[in-house]
Amino acid sequence: MKNMVIGATVVLALGSSASAADMATQMYKKAPPAVEAFNLWDFAFGASVASDNVFRGITLSNHGPSASAYFEPRYNVTKDLQLYAGVGAASISFTNRAAAEIDGYAGIRPTFGAAAFDFGFWYYGYPGGQCIDAVQGGSFGVCGVGSGASANLNGNALKKDVSFYEVYAKFSYTFNDYFSLGANAYYSPNVLSSGADGTYASITGKAIAPSAWFGSSGIGMYVSGEFGRQWLGTTDGFYSHALGLGGGGIKYADYNTWNVGIGFTYKVFTLDFRYTDTDLSKGNCNAFTGDYTSAASGPYVTAINPSGGGSNWCGATGIVKFSADLTAMQNLK
Numbered sequence: 001m002k003n004m005v006i007g008a009t010v011v012l013a014l015g016s017s018a019s020a021a022d023m024a025t026q027m028y029k030k031a032p033p034a035v036e037a038f039n040l041w042d043f044a045f046g047a048s049v050a051s052d053n054v055f056r057g058i059t060l061s062n063h064g065p066s067a068s069a070y071f072e073p074r075y076n077v078t079k080d081l082q083l084y085a086g087v088g089a090a091s092i093s094f095t096n097r098a099a100a101e102i103d104g105y106a107g108i109r110p111t112f113g114a115a116a117f118d119f120g121f122w123y124y125g126y127p128g129g130q131c132i133d134a135v136q137g138g139s140f141g142v143c144g145v146g147s148g149a150s151a152n153l154n155g156n157a158l159k160k161d162v163s164f165y166e167v168y169a170k171f172s173y174t175f176n177d178y179f180s181l182g183a184n185a186y187y188s189p190n191v192l193s194s195g196a197d198g199t200y201a202s203i204t205g206k207a208i209a210p211s212a213w214f215g216s217s218g219i220g221m222y223v224s225g226e227f228g229r230q231w232l233g234t235t236d237g238f239y240s241h242a243l244g245l246g247g248g249g250i251k252y253a254d255y256n257t258w259n260v261g262i263g264f265t266y267k268v269f270t271l272d273f274r275y276t277d278t279d280l281s282k283g284n285c286n287a288f289t290g291d292y293t294s295a296a297s298g299p300y301v302t303a304i305n306p307s308g309g310g311s312n313w314c315g316a317t318g319i320v321k322f323s324a325d326l327t328a329m330q331n332l333k
Contacts, residue, residue, distance in 0.1 A: 038079040039329050044072040044086075046268075048323035053090055056200060056230055057257030057278035058285070059313045060101065062093040062293060070103075082109040084120075095158040095292040096129035097150070107168075118170035122186075124163060131160040132290070133242075142242045155307055156290040157242035162192040178208050184228075195236030196252050202228030218266055225260035232288075243287065243306060250304040252288050255280035255314075268331055272321045282310030289313050 046069065052059055053066035060066070072086030085106035092101050107120020131143035132152045142157045143149035152158075165188060172182035182204040191198035209221040232252035240250045261274030278285075283300030285291070291311035300310035326332065 038076050040076055042074045042076065042327055042329045044070075044074065044325065044327045046070055046323060046325035048321055050319055050321035052317055052319045053092060054259075054276050054317055054319060056228065057255070057259075057276055057280070057314060058289060059317065060090075060092040060094070062313070063317065064093060066091045080111045082111075083107075084109065092126070094126060094129065094162070095152060095156060095290045096126075096132050096160060096162065098126040098129040098162070100128065101126055114174045116172045116174070119168070121165065121167050123165045126161065126163050129158070129160045129162065132156070132158045132292075142238060152290075152292055154292065154294055154296040154309055155242075156286065156292060156294065156309070157239065158290040159193055159238060162194070164188055164190050164193050166198075172204075178210065180206050182206075191232060194239060194252075195249060196233040198233065199231045200228060202226050220265040222263050222265070223261070224263070225258070227256070227258045229256050230254060239287075239290075243304065245304075245306070250287065253280060253284035253302075253304065255284075261319075268324050268326050270321075270323045270325070272319075272323070274319045274321070275316070276319065277316040278314045280314040282312070282314070283308065285314035286311035 047067070048069075049065065049067050051065055052063050053061035053068075068088065068090035070086055070088035072084055074082055074084045076082050083106075086104070088101075088103040088105075090101045090103075092099060102125040103123060104125070105120055105122040107118060109116065109118045111117070131147055131149045133141075133143045133147075133149040143160075166186045167188075168184065168186040170182065170184045172180055174180040184200075184202045184204065186198075186200040188198045190196070204224070204226045206222055206224040211220065213221065231254045234251045235249040237247035237249055240246055240248055243250065255278050257276070257278040257280075259274055259276035261272055263270055263272040265271075280288070281300065281302060283302040283305035286294050286300065286307075286309050287302070287305040289311055291309075291313050293313075294309040294311045296307065296309055298308040298310050301308040
């Protein structure tokens, strides 16, 4: 009996020791890492006015003022993975009389520390256009006899609907609070509904001034720039017929474009001053844009611009832009 009591005591003691060890392990077990809080839903929106609407070095507003706005709902799957979709609109001035660009886009933005990616789809819509031929009624043979086409007396032509889409991939790396670099690539199988495919690639950079430069004023400043190249394919027969070159299409000229500017920020507002330019010649610019303001003939003859008319829509331009950009979670709390 005494041995049984001693045995039981040993068992209880061992059990107590094991329980204590388990409790100690539970008490001193390393806590799981804290999950950073984030909002599932957010949306961004904004508007701007600019002295010119320039897209990859080419004016879309005949070097006139342009207004734009956008709305972008966002869903954060995690703090490092965002889904988004948006709509936007901007005023333009096209040869086919289209006066607005209506955009729709969607994509995904994964982030890995300082590296941010963006993959998506972008639709550029240009409603309200009409087929533009060289003479009233379309007897030039591009829009078709009896189509009711309007005249463009300089001989340039443009389809009624030049809407198209692109897919894109973007990358940016933020080195610190003051400097970031990026790279972008876009592809469309049918640029401006011309039949020509297009690939655009660019590199970007941005440097932000230290906040101490402006004290407690809340003003910020940055310098940014981009260098890109646009590769373009061969059109369908519409534009080669318009230029009197038969129906085999024309090979649009590839070109480089670049911009550099300085901007000032205050709260949600940005005032940006930018210089933009391309190496696209006046003649090849005329053939690509169908510029309704160019002369009917001139000294700018190229393989795809036999009339020699030249366009200023692709030349050096200075732009002043004032914009406001907000997000619900940051600005509307």
